[in-house]
Amino acid sequence: MHTTNPQAVDDTAMQTALERMTVRDAVIDLLRQLGMTTVFANPGSTELPLFRNFPADFRYILGLQEASVVGMADGFAQASRRAAFVNLHSAAGVGNAMGNIFTAHKNGTPLVITAGQQARSILPFDPFLASVQATELPKPYVKWSTEPARAEDVPQAIARACYLAMLPPRGPVLVSVPVDDWDRPAHRLVRRRVSTEIRPQPAVLEGLGLALDGCERPALVVGAAVDRDGAWEQIIALAERHNARVFAAPMSGRCSFPEDHRLFAGFLPALRARVVELLAGHDAIFVMGAPAFTYHVEGAGPFIPPGAKLFQITDDPGTAAWTPVGTTVLGSMRLTLQDLLARPACVLRPPPASRQPPPMATATPRMTVAYVLQTLAQLRDPQDIVVEEAPSARPVMQRHLPMTRSASFYTMDSGGLGWGMPAAVGVALARPGQRVIALIGDGSSLYSMQAMWTAAQQRLPITFLILNNGRYAAVEDFAPVFGFVPGEVVQGTALSGLDFPALAAGWGCVGQRVSAASELPQVLQQALHSDGPCLVDIAVA
Template sequence: MPQANALPLTATTLRPAPHTSVREAVLDLLRAFKIDTIFGNPGSTELPLFLDFPPDFRYILGLQESVVVGMADGYAQATRNAAFVNLHSAAGVGHAMGNIFTAHKNRTPMVITAGQQARSILPFDPFLFSSQATELPKPYVKWSIEPARAEDVPLAIARAYYIAMQQPRGPVLVSIPADDWEKSCEPVQARLVSTETRPEPHVLNAIGHTLDAAERPAFVVGAAVDRDAAWPEVVALAERHNAAVWVAPMSGRCGFPEDHRLFAGFLPAMREKIVSLLAGHDVIFALGAAAFTYHVEGFGPHVPPGAQLVQLIEDPGIAAWAPVGTSAVGGIRLGVQDLLARPAPKARALPAPRPPRPRAEPSALMSVAYVMQTLAEVRAADSIVVEEAPSSRAAMQNYLPILHSETFYTMCSGGLGHGLPAAVGVALAKPDKKVIGLIGDGSSMYSIQALWSAAQLKLPITFIILKNRRYAALQEFAPTFGFQPGETLQGTDLPELDFLALARGQGCDAIHVRDAARLAGALREALHSPRPLLLEVEVA
């Protein structure tokens, strides 16, 4: 017998759920997720998505898939929302893998869709299909799927978005057969899903007690501070403890104002040098950073003898491999807010200030330091620097201070080809800010096609190419592996690259500067240009 209050199961009460096409269901989901931009380089298997393309969406075309993902990475970081990317099947995903790896290291939320051949011909190994579509991007996506049925595609997109946005954030991939988009399915409603985590109170309390008892604490801040919008809280916590603040090795964001009285400098990715620079501190707090990122083999302790290491990080995997110390796993902003809620610690003396740098002077062939110093003097303090010039990074850190949150982006991966398209993505996301792409000549050639996208979109980006005619970072790194001074290092010279021709050929204005006396004027002209402009600067 039916229950007294239950409706009988009749044809009049069991109405079928409303149906729509997979395409419309996915587009409605994206609208609910506040996504109205698709980054792509279309192939034949992606075309059905764009049938009757809706007027409330915009399509951002990149001329190569790595450029597409780089633009989406910059856009997602700057908007703090997952970017939606549409790639071709196996070959397109393969082209994009370098910047997918960088998005993984940057912890950038990104929903990547990849076309697949129609289900009906998959048994016949058709042209341009992906035989193991879900395996191809691994291990550099958080999740990947090719839905079992066309009807499952919207649910897969929803799940992908939630996974991409959950800390630690990152890219995901959904492989979609070409004939799925027209199929009928039930619509999927967007849900409110938590994307942040809070550290366990007892672990955070242990860190708080350690900080309170410290005599000479040091903070090592990483990219997760800025990613998690925790800049003001971290500044307040550092001021409460009068802690010297260092930037973690290979940090892709700036987590602390570099003109602050407590700012101490940058740590290199070398174990012995990190220990040397942190000597004298009795507690080291790795805040939104690994403890620590190394680039070369090292030996000895990971922290100075007698020092305690504590860590707050949103990534449990990073916490798991920390070699020593106490690690709290959770969102940086929420964790620091909890630490700030503790009673104020005892008063401490200020640490010694960072020694001032001598001014860089002009020379016949400009030093990178002089270029950075001049740029710092003429740019607006809240302009955004997107950097990919590895051999120039030390000079940038010394002479081009970053002063505000969300005004510095680079790659956490070490993989080249991210910076130039990322500058385009950041400029798309922040049209009210001046974006400066600070790129090495070697780095720029990995994704030079992004200049075309900047020109087509009429984005007033200033691209500064530091032209030293070589892969300088490799030449400077060579002695680590036994190369002798003056010894030839094959494959590292870059003669006869004409960046003015490359820029103008893609629709960008361009200026060449070799004379130091002209640099400030050329920079001002470039920074005030209403169109994308490339400034080729010859440096020593």
């Protein structure tokens, strides 16, 4: 008599099922295991097979241009603290997205980007839509890029990309996938557990701890990585333990310390001489989660005040390597701060003088940016999230619109425009139920305004505030640095004839314009409680 082993039958059936799995099936299954079920995309022909029989437990977020797609994914990844999945069209699509890929790189945002590619069989013949050097196109602004040698290697390449994007320093990665690969056979991958934090070298950290305990007038300079790494409570505890003044690092893309705290000392500009001037009087400077330092224009002289010592904590080996002076500790911000707080308490220093609040802005016939942002600060809920891309207004915002909570503020570390409006959409998708305020310059808004369409389609609670001064003010403000004389016209900076409420209506959003200070509070109050996205065009001096 012949008998059949039930276990052997089950194993055979399972093996058959695995053998019948396609590359597309394996990738969808892997993304589901990793919780990456939101896809940000703008479709093209070479990407279509990935989305055939689109799974019901996934959601597809359509952006109308590739830069918007990447910006939305960036905001989503930052607000969710997880990698986001992005699908772009080949060559030209990736090219359109490069500005915001650069920004994601500077922001340290984990993005897994797949890009379409023509079929392997016709690649030798330079076909239409082919990306001739697909892996080179996004460099150097991705951590890794690849086009797998075989179709069956695609799932493993995407798995590697997912893990690599989340490893420090986090950032975007790209996998180019030929269109005919998606239907080839592949094996299922099982999610791995990969550590995403690095603890600092004990001996180097001990030296930093001794310096912190032994100095007389410490200053902490905090950057985006503090908030990005979830170290908000730890940095407050460390500052309070040492009664250390706390400065925000130049050009930081996040709020990493409450700006209404008694120890907050203000913002360092991206100018070497001013950094040295503001840090004068401190004998030890501890830069945490930021470069030491980011500069916008060239400068001469020392990097830190004479007689002071510099210590840095960063999770980025590249940043650690180019820091010009001092000692650098490489490791996770959160784990490093935990280790510093585990040291015995030091002798409490006397508290430093508190920062003086700015004078109140007054209503004038032509509204100032200070008055607008002061009014916004009075009306907004403290839990509202601000996404900012108004470079010329940022110094005013830092005085009149204080950020006081973790994960409440996002801006771009890169200086590239076209990130803010789509990033606001991504943040709103990641934080459902919370109001997002997109504070955008009139010039900045025009780079990725099509993101408003996605906001309208998703019915997201976003208030887009356009600070409309009719010009590229940041460019004009910098003109004297590069030799322009007072009163000289800066070509290409005037913006006129723009109807932002009409543009908003075209994307499906409610829009209105306000130019009188007396009308602003009521207009803002309504806009901050809208059911869906809305735009307010604010005329400012």
